[in-house]
Amino acid sequence: MRFLHAADLHIDSPLRGLGRFDGAPLDRLRGATRRALVRLVDLALDEQVAFVLIAGDLYDRDWQDFHTGLFVREQMVRLQRAGIRVFIVLGNHDARGVISREVPWPDNVKVFSSRSAETLRIDSDDLQVALHGHSFPNREVPEDLVPGYPAAVPGFFNIGLLHTSLVGAEGHDTYAPTTLATLKTKGYDYWALGHVHARQVVNEDHPRVVFPGNLQGRHARETGPKGCELVEVQGGQLSARFVPLDVVRWHRVMVDLSGASTVDEVPGRVVRALQAAVAADADLASDALHALRVSLQGE
Numbered sequence: 001m002r003f004l005h006a007a008d009l010h011i012d013s014p015l016r017g018l019g020r021f022d023g024a025p026l027d028r029l030r031g032a033t034r035r036a037l038v039r040l041v042d043l044a045l046d047e048q049v050a051f052v053l054i055a056g057d058l059y060d061r062d063w064q065d066f067h068t069g070l071f072v073r074e075q076m077v078r079l080q081r082a083g084i085r086v087f088i089v090l091g092n093h094d095a096r097g098v099i100s101r102e103v104p105w106p107d108n109v110k111v112f113s114s115r116s117a118e119t120l121r122i123d124s125d126d127l128q129v130a131l132h133g134h135s136f137p138n139r140e141v142p143e144d145l146v147p148g149y150p151a152a153v154p155g156f157f158n159i160g161l162l163h164t165s166l167v168g169a170e171g172h173d174t175y176a177p178t179t180l181a182t183l184k185t186k187g188y189d190y191w192a193l194g195h196v197h198a199r200q201v202v203n204e205d206h207p208r209v210v211f212p213g214n215l216q217g218r219h220a221r222e223t224g225p226k227g228c229e230l231v232e233v234q235g236g237q238l239s240a241r242f243v244p245l246d247v248v249r250w251h252r253v254m255v256d257l258s259g260a261s262t263v264d265e266v267p268g269r270v271v272r273a274l275q276a277a278v279a280a281d282a283d284l285a286s287d288a289l290h291a292l293r294v295s296l297q298g299e
Contacts, residue, residue, distance in 0.1 A: 001127055001157070002049045006040055006228035007194030008214035009033060010093065012068045013060035028289060032248045033060075034071060036216035039245040040228060041075045045082055047230060050127060052084060055194030055212075056091025056136070056163030069103035080108040085122075090114060090135035091163035091194055092175050111135060112161065117149040121156065132188070133161035136176070144178045152187035157233055160186060163194045166202065166211075183209055189238065190231065197222055199242060208238055217250045220293045225249070225283060244283045251277050251292040258298035270294055 011033050044052050063069055076086055086109045095114070105111065112118055112133030122129040130153035134145050145162065152158040160183070164176040175195060180203055183191050191209040193202070199213035212229045214222065225244035232239050255273045260266060278290050 001129070001233045002047055003231050004040065004044055004047075004049050004052045004228050005055065005190075005192045005210065005212050005231060006052065006215055007055035007163070007192070007212050008057045008091075008197055009037055009040075009054065009216070010057055010060040010214065010218060011037060011072055012063070013218050025289065029248060032246075032289075033216050033218075035247045036226075036245050037072070037075055039247070040215060041078050043228070043230070043243060043245065044079060044084055048082075049084060049230075050129075051122070052079065052086045053131075053159070053161055053192045054086065054088045055161050055192045056089050057093040057194060057214075058088060058090075059094040061093060066103075073103045073105065076109050077106050080106045084108065085110070087120065087131050087133065087161060088112065088135075089133040089161045089163055089194070092136055092139045092141070095136035095139050095141075117145065119150045119153065121153065123156075128156045130156040130158045131161065132158065132186075136163060141176045142174070143176070144182065145176045146178045146182045146186065149186055152189075158186075158188040158190075160188045160191045161194075162191065165195055166193070180209060183207065189233075192229075199226075208240065210240070212242070216246045216248065220250055220252070220291065223250045223252055225281075246288070247285065248289045248291060249281055249284050251290060253277050253292050253294050255294060255296050256298045257296055260298075266296070270296075 013033055079086055088111045110120060112135045114135040114137040117132060117134035120131045132149050149160060164178055165174045167179055188207050191207055193209065193211045196211040197214040200211040202209035210229055214226055215228065217226050226246040227242060227244040229240050230243050253273045255269050257266060274292055277292060
């Protein structure tokens with residue numbers, strides 16, 4: 001069994017910070033979150049996964065127009081044609097109280113209830129999976145949702161979907177706070193978390209607990225590779241790897257000026273630093289954009 005775990009797609013979120021620069025490729029930047037979703041669907045099809053998990057904040061906010069929902073539905077239909085199911089919990093950005101307009105989902109998509117935690121079972125000859133989730137009913141969820149999650153289903157591979165700040169993360173508001181110890185009480189095999197935009201493996205052993213980070217960095221503080229988790233379960237053993245899917249990669253490049261005898265040497269050092277940063281991203285598609293913030297240090 002293989003599945004994808006993604007979170008914080010923030011579809012149609014504006015990539016902030018470059019609009020004031022003449023010549024910035026604004027159209028490509030504005031479409032980055034959509035293209036990252038297309039790459040996620042492409043990966044699911046290529047890997048022939050059983051299902052895709054989205055742990056909150058599929059959308060960034062209330063839609064500016066209906067095309068946002070139509071685009072996402074189109075990508076879900078691509079998965080439906082391949083027999084791939086999608087399981088979603090809503091987070092603080094796309095909670096029931098925030099997203100007021102909905103496109104009818106195709107039959108392969110299940111959005112977990114916002115009233116209480118619920119369990120969905122996949123029970124077939126080759127797949128026994130129990131998925132547990134609880135969507136945000138409103139943007140503000142100050143309480144721990146985990147105590148309300150059902151116990152693990154015996155004999156099944158149990159997965160919990162949760163949008164949470166866990167014990168707190170720098171730069172992120174506190175929503176549905178909980179602890180690793182609390183997560184472990186449920187007896188699940190995998191916790192698919194969302195909300196924190198930097199990838200973090202909270203627990204490698206049983207249960208595996210992961211924030212995959214967001215699918216596409218949205219500004220200069222969200223640097224480095226962004227993508228999803230590709231998880232495989234075989235013979236009771238779990239393995240996972242991170243797959244970068246971003247189409248715009250944000251960098252912060254530090255250039256040391258120590259030892260430069262004249263200002264004329266500075267441009268050459270900057271160019272070499274930029275070249276090194278781009279060359280280091282061998283995982284990035286050849287047509288991807290690099291957005292680099294350069295900081296000079298030293299005398």
